[in-house]
Amino acid sequence: MHIVAVLSLKGGVGKTTVALGLASAALRRGVRALVVDLDPQGNATATLDPAGAEVGLAEVLATPRPSMLRRAVSASAWSDQLDVLAGNEDIELINEPAANTPGLENLSLATAWYADPAADPYYDLIILDCPPSLGRLTRSALLAANGALLVTEPTMYAVSGAQRAFEAIERTRREENPQLRALGVLVNKFRVRSHEHLYRISELRESFGSLVMPVALPDRLAVQQAAGSCTPIHEWATPGGREISLGFNLVLARMLRSARRGRHHLEPPQRSSVTEFDQDALDQDALDLEAPTR
Ligand SMILES: Nc1ncnc2c1ncn2[C@@H]1O[C@H](COP(=O)(O)OP(=O)(O)O)[C@@H](O)[C@H]1O
């Protein structure tokens, strides 16, 4: 099972977009997934528009018992094959640096239960959409996850931001959660004609090498259009929608493969251009799609 924290240091870089894109790819691939909305702003919840669950994340963090966990998840409006654990504003309280509220470690109990094949409901993939900081809620996600995917834009400070985030991941792995793996850095909102973007990506590659995902997600209107109409990106049949969907298929396939191999770091082949999709990986994805997922 895969419990993946999608994080960044700032807001607006595309964490929620990536969390939802991976959920959409999982749906397409037949992987049973749960999206946990850890951001008090609740953007993922708004786009997935779940049929009202009686309780949300705040209640789960307060009381992570099976009866509560069962009540807290509900099917998204996208499909009954994709569930949501809805965020609510109450979790903001937990994010306060001085908060004494219980809950941080309770997320791990909850995700471990949902990821247990004996549980009902059970999920192959749990995606944790983090708030825009390395605060307590993001830390709780790193305690609960076995993979961390870092999202960044190809702008100034991307390298230093990624370094700080990786230090947090590495520290959590060393001190508290040995299961945690850095899945990689995913560059989002990439504009192929921007020299600045190309330069920043080369900087990231220099610093992080193969940890930088071999595909960057382009800046496409389809992303906003699909989210605005609460539609999975894989159903957004425009060239931009298809391009982004292909990127998410690739990222999901790499995540699932890397976990199977039990590596700490991904080692994609070196590519000269980030605009180029990794054909070997895509071919492998096509094979994977035919194979049973469990
Ligand atoms: N690849 C992309 N192309 C175009 N717009 C994007 C892309 N990724 C994200 N966006 C838009 O940028 C805004 C912020 O993205 P979001 O995923 O909410 O970021 P975060 O969760 O990190 O705060 C949203 O309006 C989203 O639709």
Ligand SMILES: [Mg+2]
């Ligand atoms: Mg978000």
